[in-house]
Amino acid sequence: EPEVTQTPSHQVTQMGQEVILRCVPISNHLYFYWYRQILGQKVEFLVSFYNNEISEKSEIFDDQFSVERPDGSNFTLKIRSTKLEDSAMYFCARGSSGRGVTDTQYFGPGTRLTVL
């Protein structure tokens, strides 16, 4: 099944700057997720998003993070004031059918964020 596309593929930013990472679904799905992977570490859940609302978030997803679907298509993750430790690969994933909690999640190619 097609996954999602993510832009940009690589983002370099200065500490303290805001970044917006974008996820574009191939077709219309209701469930979206953001994960991050610090280099050499495991993939960590950030937030899940259903029908334009956050359905679950981890302790990592603090006030510097926000998600939205501004135009009903793109799904964005905003990091308000980046820190060095935000440097990671950020993955967007979508549910396979949008029908329920048992959806298999399919990942996009990721955005590599580097904070200097």
Next chain:
Amino acid sequence: AQTVTQSQPEMSVQEAETVTLSCTYDTSESNYYLFWYKQPPSRQMILVIRQEAYKQQNATENRFSVNFQKAAKSFSLKISDSQLGDTAMYFCAFMRANSGYALNFGKGTSLLVTP
């Protein structure tokens, strides 16, 4: 909280041979789902296989199969007829059936397939 443990940080196998990657998990849930994802050097996360906990039959996808032992909370991945393209990090993941849908990943096993 659920924990997923992959006790083999690195493994190596020769082409055409069979290899088994281990995964154990800890949960008090009775209904859940287990997955194996592959991450090649490109860092794309690719679904390999999925297992529903309520199913006794082990899932199979071509050369990939699992050994799901619910009582032992074990979920190993067997790769048969290993190919060079199987070289990747392999992550085991757990998902509660009625949750906010988060995947909980293990730390991964780096598999190297040699000629």
